[in-house]
Amino acid sequence: MIELEGVTKKYGSFVAIDNITLKVERGELFGFLGPNGAGKTTTIKMIAGLLQPTAGKIRVAGYDLQTHPEEAKRRLGLIPDRPFLYEKLTADEFLAFIGGLWELPERVVAERTGMLLELFELLDWRSELIESFSHGMRQKLILAGALLHEPEVIVVDEPMVGLDPKSIRLVKDIFRKLCAEGKTVFMSTHTLSIAEETCTRVAIIQDGRIRAVGTLEELRRLSKTSRTHLESIFLELTAGEKMKKIDLWNSAGSRDQKHLNRYFPGG
Numbered sequence: 001m002i003e004l005e006g007v008t009k010k011y012g013s014f015v016a017i018d019n020i021t022l023k024v025e026r027g028e029l030f031g032f033l034g035p036n037g038a039g040k041t042t043t044i045k046m047i048a049g050l051l052q053p054t055a056g057k058i059r060v061a062g063y064d065l066q067t068h069p070e071e072a073k074r075r076l077g078l079i080p081d082r083p084f085l086y087e088k089l090t091a092d093e094f095l096a097f098i099g100g101l102w103e104l105p106e107r108v109v110a111e112r113t114g115m116l117l118e119l120f121e122l123l124d125w126r127s128e129l130i131e132s133f134s135h136g137m138r139q140k141l142i143l144a145g146a147l148l149h150e151p152e153v154i155v156v157d158e159p160m161v162g163l164d165p166k167s168i169r170l171v172k173d174i175f176r177k178l179c180a181e182g183k184t185v186f187m188s189t190h191t192l193s194i195a196e197e198t199c200t201r202v203a204i205i206q207d208g209r210i211r212a213v214g215t216l217e218e219l220r221r222l223s224k225t226s227r228t229h230l231e232s233i234f235l236e237l238t239a240g241e242k243m244k245k246i247d248l249w250n251s252a253g254s255r256d257q258k259h260l261n262r263y264f265p266g267g
């Protein structure tokens with residue numbers, strides 16, 4: 001459903017994404033994890049066709065984004081990390097606007113709007129201006145908008161940020177249901193417990209490279225220790241020079257600190 005083949009993205013001479021190859025199958029709820037600045041948003045923007053890779057191929061629902069961008073994008077719903085909403089529209093008007101962009105018949109838009117607003121528990125606010133919505137309500141409206149054209153692939157950048165526990169549960173259940181229906185969800189998240197609970201497979205990205213990919217069970221086996229929680233595995237797999245430095249620092253006596261300073265200036 002989503003295929004990345006040797007994908008690289010450079011910003012000037014800086015390599016943000018370094019030769020990533022990844023395949024996400026239909027029906028998967030796939031977690032994309034990594035520390036700040038690892039390259040999650042850049043990857044998501046490339047999958048959504050908002051950024052061009054410097055090299056490599058991306059296919060969405062079997063369509064090459066470069067050669068068949070419209071076919072690929074029509075099958076994809078994007079929920080960005082910083083979504084934009086027209087504050088002066090009501091929830092109903094916003095979804096009608098999105099439906100218009102996808103050229104959906106009005107009757108279909110009206111039907112799906114009712115269904116989605118009910119699903120996201122926004123029905124009572126359908127005629128209110130978005131400017132009066134809380135962060136969580138806005139987030140849910142964005143999700144509803146991304147599902148309006150019934151995409152086969154849903155790509156979500158940090159979907160749970162700012163949601164209360166009840167809404168998190170709701171969104172998790174909706175994602176699970178979508179995957180059970182044969183859709184594919186690709187979700188970046190910092191919330192490891194959510195990935196642990198919901199994702200069928202996860203990939204861990206760091207410095208633009210995939211460090212590990214697999215089921216939680218497979219990652220546990222990959223991890224050198226007998227750690228069981230995704231958080232420990234994540235921290236172990238992404239522990240770079242800084243972590244090593246802290247370990248060295250902790251084990252070094254004060255007389256060695258001057259010596260360490262030479263190797264790790266600024267510490």
Ligand code: ATP
Pocket residue numbers: 011014016034035036037038039040041042043
């Ligand atoms: P976070 O979890 O903090 O949101 P991320 O994993 O989504 O981070 P990206 O936003 O993809 O990371 O950024 C990856 C790297 O690319 C970072 O080093 C970032 O500074 C750099 N980067 C992102 N966008 C640009 C840009 N437009 N120009 C230059 N560098 C960029």
